Amino acid sequence: MRRLIPAWGALFVALLLPAFAAAQGTASLAGQVTGLDGKPDPDVIVTIKNPDTGQSWQVKADKDGRYQQLGLLGAVYEIAVKSEKENIDSPVGKIRVTTDQVNTLNIKLKDIFGGGPSAEEVKKREEEENKFKNVKLHFDNGVKAMDDANALQTQIKTAPADQKSSLQEKRTADCQTAVTEFQQAEQGVGAKEVKNHAVILARLGSAAECAGKYDAAVAAFQKAAELQPQPGYYLAYATNLANVGVSLTDTTAAAAKFTDANAACEKAVSLDATIGAACWKNLGIVLSNKNRQKEAIAPLQKATQSDPKDAQTWFLLGSAYTSLIESKQQGDKMVYVIPPGTAEAYQKAIDAAPNGPYAAQAKDMLASLAAMGGGEETSLSSKKKKK
Numbered sequence: 001m002r003r004l005i006p007a008w009g010a011l012f013v014a015l016l017l018p019a020f021a022a023a024q025g026t027a028s029l030a031g032q033v034t035g036l037d038g039k040p041d042p043d044v045i046v047t048i049k050n051p052d053t054g055q056s057w058q059v060k061a062d063k064d065g066r067y068q069q070l071g072l073l074g075a076v077y078e079i080a081v082k083s084e085k086e087n088i089d090s091p092v093g094k095i096r097v098t099t100d101q102v103n104t105l106n107i108k109l110k111d112i113f114g115g116g117p118s119a120e121e122v123k124k125r126e127e128e129e130n131k132f133k134n135v136k137l138h139f140d141n142g143v144k145a146m147d148d149a150n151a152l153q154t155q156i157k158t159a160p161a162d163q164k165s166s167l168q169e170k171r172t173a174d175c176q177t178a179v180t181e182f183q184q185a186e187q188g189v190g191a192k193e194v195k196n197h198a199v200i201l202a203r204l205g206s207a208a209e210c211a212g213k214y215d216a217a218v219a220a221f222q223k224a225a226e227l228q229p230q231p232g233y234y235l236a237y238a239t240n241l242a243n244v245g246v247s248l249t250d251t252t253a254a255a256a257k258f259t260d261a262n263a264a265c266e267k268a269v270s271l272d273a274t275i276g277a278a279c280w281k282n283l284g285i286v287l288s289n290k291n292r293q294k295e296a297i298a299p300l301q302k303a304t305q306s307d308p309k310d311a312q313t314w315f316l317l318g319s320a321y322t323s324l325i326e327s328k329q330q331g332d333k334m335v336y337v338i339p340p341g342t343a344e345a346y347q348k349a350i351d352a353a354p355n356g357p358y359a360a361q362a363k364d365m366l367a368s369l370a371a372m373g374g375g376e377e378t379s380l381s382s383k384k385k386k387k
Contacts, residue, residue, distance in 0.1 A: 043084070048072070194227050281310070
């Protein structure tokens with residue numbers, strides 16, 4: 001049996017981050033095996049092994065030396081060949097298989113067994129491997145920092161008042177650490193690694209949002225959506241555009257941000273109709289949190305149309321309407337002008353989740369609206385008569 005002269009450089013190793021692979025079992029590997037004479041090697045057996053799972057496949061090449069294996073996961077595979085013709089039974093290299101596409105690996109036994117890789121090939125391979133390791137290290141560090149930040153966010157909700165400030169400071173520091181790590185990871189991503197680049201940018205956007213750097217979050221999510229249009233990226237892009245908009249004092253500039261945010265929601269909906277409710281709801285929440293209730297009505301209305309069973313959205317819409325209630329004096333009474341749809345929104349919140357967290361508040365608001373409907377006596381004489 002001929003033994004392998006190490007020549008890993010003779011095979012193309014596509015470097016993609018395994019932590020980012022989304023699809024499962026949607027890839028294939030195909031190619032042609034040529035013998036030591038440079039001609040197709042028929043009936044050669046190609047072994048494809050996933051060292052992480054231990055699963056392996058053996059594929060017999062056809063008369064033209066061609067082979068193909070379907071249903072592979074995104075991972076690094078070890079490749080070996082067995083050829084009776086060439087008296088070879090040996091590993092020949094590795095390849096990183098990328099999901100959602102046909103991966104090609106032509107195995108040239110003459111090149112592999114004809115000598116080791118050149119110094120230039122070895123150096124290039126080492127540089128690629130180090131680059132990959134560096135990107136993955138920063139990415140993993142960023143993920144850990146965000147996990148810590150999310151855990152602190154949960155802790156802050158139930159922490160005593162005197163501890164919230166210090167916990168929030170630590171959370172902000174974790175968010176900033178994540179921003180730095182994802183920025184470092186992005187710098188190492190190759191131009192052809194589109195999916196991985198988009199994933200890193202989306203993570204960077206989430207970290208920037210966590211740190212309260214909404215402009216940076218907008219830029220990151222916008223780039224991610226341009227590289228890999230996904231509804232979730234557009235939703236996050238829209239939300240952060242709204243966050244930027246509510247912070248602007250220039251009303252024209254703020255309006256432009258919300259116009260862009262609405263367009264981003266429309267784009268998200270065009271990719272996935274079910275995501276519209278979340279996108280419009282986020283815009284409404286951002287506006288409500290800044291007491292811009294009147295402006296929150298339009299996106300919240302769209303959210304209820306997209307998902308009529310969301311109790312929180314109905315309650316927020318009712319609250320937005322309530323903020324617009326006006327009063328005016330009519331004779332001896334103070335009369336309240338309640339916007340149409342106010343009571344309906346609260347009732348919808350109750351109907352959507354009768355035992356949910358918003359039901360009790362919605363019932364209280366309905367009772368208050370009912371009391372307002374009769375007006376309020378304001379003259380001293382009327383009060384004395386009642387007495």
